[in-house]
Amino acid sequence: MKYIFLSLLLLFGSPTVFSQTDAKRAPEGFDSLRPEIPHGKIDTVSYSSKTVGSVRKALVYTPPGFSKSKKYPVLYLLHGIGGDEKEWFNNGQPHLILDNLYAQKKLQPMIVVLPNGRAMKNDRAVGNIMDAEKVQAFATFEKDLLNDLIPFIESKYPVIKNRENRAIAGLSMGGGQSLNFGLGNLDKFAWVGGFSSAPNTKTPELLVPNPEEARKRLNLLWISCGDNDNLISFSKRTHDYLRKEKVPHIFYIEPGNHDFKVWKNDLYMFSQLLFKPVDKTSFSKYTELGFPASTNIRSAKYPQVLPDSRVLFKIKAPEAQKVQIDLGRKYDMIKSDDGFWEVTTDSMGEGFHYYSLLVDGVALADPNSETFYGMGRMASGIEIPFDGGDYYAEKNVPHGEVRMKRYFSRISSSWRRAFIYTPPGYDQNTSDKYPVLYLLHGGGEDERGWSTQGKTDLIMDNLIAANKAKPMLVVMMDGNVGQGAFGEQSLRAFEGELKGLIPFIESNHRVDTRPGNRALAGLSMGGLQTLYTGIKNSELFPYLGVFSSGWFSGRNELSSPQYDFIRDNHSSINSNLKALWISMGGKEDIAYNNCKEMMSKFDELNLKYTYTEYPGGHTWPVWRNNLYNFSQVLFK
Structure with missing residues (x-):
C-alpha cells in the first residue's frame, strides 16, 4: 500500500539515559517473529465516540506478561492518510518489533493503542482519500482522541493516568496529527513523535507558540524522516524553529523513502527512549544522516550537516589513491568498494567556512558545493547553521x-x-x-x-x-x-x-x-x-x-x-x-x-x-x- 499525501497530506521515551554508543538503526531481524520469546497480545476494541456519533474501533497491544494488577503507560500510535487502525499491524508488525525489544530488556512495559485517525462515521480508507471531508476528519480526530478514546482506554485497562505516562506518535498524516495534538496538548502528553510528518503538520510557530512551556514540559520530542522522502522539508522546518527557540528534540534523519522500512526503524529506535530518564544534552547526536548543506549545489546530497554540527562528506573518486577534506584541519577519507570516499568531521563552529577537497595532494573545489572567491582562489564553502544565526x-x-x-x-x-x-x-x-x-x-x-x-x-x-x-x-x-x-x-x-x-x-x-x-x-x-x-x-x-x-x-x-x-x-x-x-x-x-x-x-x-x-x-x-x-x- 502506498501512502501519498500531495495537497495536505513518538513512540515513548522515558528518562533511562540512553548511550550514544548504541546502534543508530534497527539491526537485521528486528521485526521477525521469534517463537522462543514471550509475546504480547493484540486485541480489537470498540468504543462509543460522542465526537463522531458512532461506535469506533481500535487495536490495543498489551506487552508480554501483561497483568491487570499492574499499571502501564500508554503510547497512541497513528497511521497515515491511506490507512486505518490495522495499517500499522498489517504493514509495520509493531507487536513483533516490541516483543523482540522486550526480550532484550530494552523497553519499559507499555500499552500501545492503534486507533483509526479518520474521525467520521464511514472511517474506512475507501474512495478518494483526499476528499476534503476525509481530510478534515483527521483534524477532528483530536477531539475523538482526547474526549472519547483516551477515557475509554483508561477505564478499560490498568493505565497510569497522567501526562508523564502518555505518549503519541505516528507516520505521515499520523505524524502531523501527533505533532499537532501532542504539542497542542502538553497537559496530556509528555512524549511526542512525528515520523515523516505530512503537510498537515502546523507551521512551527503554531505548533510551539510557547517555547518556554515546551522546554519545561516535554520529556521527549522526536522528529524523523527518510533522506529521500519528498516530505522532509516539513520535518526540517520544524527542526529549524525548535533549534532557534532552544527546544530540546531529536531530529533523526535516516536512509530511505516514505515507507514502512523507515517507519518500522523509527518505532524501533523511538520506543526504546519512552518512559525512561532521557539525557537531553545528547539529543543532537542521535541521528544516522544529516541534512544537505545550504551551500550545496542544487540536488547534491553531500556534504551533510548533522544536528550536532559535524559534517558528513561523501565523494566519488574511484581512481584516487588518497582523498582528504581540508576544513580547518585535514580529515582522511575512507574509500568503499563502490569508489566513494567518506568521512565525518568534528563539530564545526557556526556560520560559513571555506574548505578544499585534496585529491592525491591537489587542492580542488568540491563538485557538490557552491564555490566562493576566497584564499586567493575559488574554493568550496559550507554553511553551518546555529542557534544564533x-x-x-x-x-x-x-x-x-x-x-x-x-x-x-x-x-x-x-x-x-x-x-x-x-x-x-x-x-x-x-x-x-x-x-x-x-x-x-x-x-x-x-x-x-x-x-x-x-x-x-x-x-x-x-x-x-x-x-x-x-x-x-x-x-x-x-x-x-x-x-x-x-x-x-x-x-x-x-x-x-x-x-x-x-x-x-x-x-x-x-x-x-x-x-x-x-x-x-x-x-x-x-x-x-x-x-x-x-x-x-x-x-x-x-x-x-x-x-x-x-x-x-x-x-x-x-x-x-x-x-x-x-x-x-x-x-x-x-x-x-x-x-x-x-x-x-x-x-x-x-x-x-x-x-x-x-x-x-x-x-x-x-x-x-x-x-x-x-x-x-x-x-x-x-x-x-x-x-x-x-x-x-x-x-x-
Whole structure:
C-alpha cells in the first residue's frame, strides 16, 4: 500500500539515559517473529465516540506478561492518510518489533493503542482519500482522541493516568496529527513523535507558540524522516524553529523513502527512549544522516550537516589513491568498494567556512558545493547553521537588492566593479536620500565577499525591518589596489581609489551627502585600509569599523607615521569621529595581538574608540556578527 499525501497530506521515551554508543538503526531481524520469546497480545476494541456519533474501533497491544494488577503507560500510535487502525499491524508488525525489544530488556512495559485517525462515521480508507471531508476528519480526530478514546482506554485497562505516562506518535498524516495534538496538548502528553510528518503538520510557530512551556514540559520530542522522502522539508522546518527557540528534540534523519522500512526503524529506535530518564544534552547526536548543506549545489546530497554540527562528506573518486577534506584541519577519507570516499568531521563552529577537497595532494573545489572567491582562489564553502544565526536568516520581511555597477578607475586606468546594497523601498521612495556605508573585504577576497559570504543584504534587511538600523546604501568595492596589499604605497593607492569611487556613487544613487552620513568599515586587510584612510580623512568618515585588524607590530613603515598623525591631530580626529568601533574574533584571531598593541597606543594618544570581541577567530562568522552590531551604531 502506498501512502501519498500531495495537497495536505513518538513512540515513548522515558528518562533511562540512553548511550550514544548504541546502534543508530534497527539491526537485521528486528521485526521477525521469534517463537522462543514471550509475546504480547493484540486485541480489537470498540468504543462509543460522542465526537463522531458512532461506535469506533481500535487495536490495543498489551506487552508480554501483561497483568491487570499492574499499571502501564500508554503510547497512541497513528497511521497515515491511506490507512486505518490495522495499517500499522498489517504493514509495520509493531507487536513483533516490541516483543523482540522486550526480550532484550530494552523497553519499559507499555500499552500501545492503534486507533483509526479518520474521525467520521464511514472511517474506512475507501474512495478518494483526499476528499476534503476525509481530510478534515483527521483534524477532528483530536477531539475523538482526547474526549472519547483516551477515557475509554483508561477505564478499560490498568493505565497510569497522567501526562508523564502518555505518549503519541505516528507516520505521515499520523505524524502531523501527533505533532499537532501532542504539542497542542502538553497537559496530556509528555512524549511526542512525528515520523515523516505530512503537510498537515502546523507551521512551527503554531505548533510551539510557547517555547518556554515546551522546554519545561516535554520529556521527549522526536522528529524523523527518510533522506529521500519528498516530505522532509516539513520535518526540517520544524527542526529549524525548535533549534532557534532552544527546544530540546531529536531530529533523526535516516536512509530511505516514505515507507514502512523507515517507519518500522523509527518505532524501533523511538520506543526504546519512552518512559525512561532521557539525557537531553545528547539529543543532537542521535541521528544516522544529516541534512544537505545550504551551500550545496542544487540536488547534491553531500556534504551533510548533522544536528550536532559535524559534517558528513561523501565523494566519488574511484581512481584516487588518497582523498582528504581540508576544513580547518585535514580529515582522511575512507574509500568503499563502490569508489566513494567518506568521512565525518568534528563539530564545526557556526556560520560559513571555506574548505578544499585534496585529491592525491591537489587542492580542488568540491563538485557538490557552491564555490566562493576566497584564499586567493575559488574554493568550496559550507554553511553551518546555529542557534544564533537568525539575524541573517531569510525572513518574511521587505528585501533590498544587491546591484553590480561598473565604473572606470583613474587609479588603475581600468574598469572595475562594486556591489551596492539598496534598502527596501529604494526604487519606490524616489524622494528619499540615504547615508552610505563603504564596506571592505579582506586579503584573498574581492568585492563579492561581503555580498556572498557575508550575507550583507539579509543582515541589513532584517535590521531595517526590526528598526534596529537606518535604511542605508552599502557599497562593497574591490580593495585589491596596487602591489602588496599592506604596504604604504598600496594603502595610498586604495585611498585614491575610494575617493574616486565616492563621486561615482553619489552621482548615480540617491545619497545623503550632508556631513555625518558616510561610514567606512572593513575586515582584516579591509580593516587596515579603514584605519589608514578613515583616520586620515575623519572629516569624510565619521564612523569607522575595524574588524579583525590592527597596525602590524614592529612594522614601523606602517605604524609610526600613523601614530605620529594621530598625535598631531587627535583633537580634530576625536571631534570628527562619532564612532571608532573595533572588534576582534577573540584570542584565536590572528590579528589579536596587533590589535591589542595598537589600542594601547591609541590609549597613550588619547584616541577614543569602542572595543568588542566575538569569539570565532579570523573567520566570516565573526565578521557577519561585526556588521550586524556595527550597523546598529551608524547614522543615529
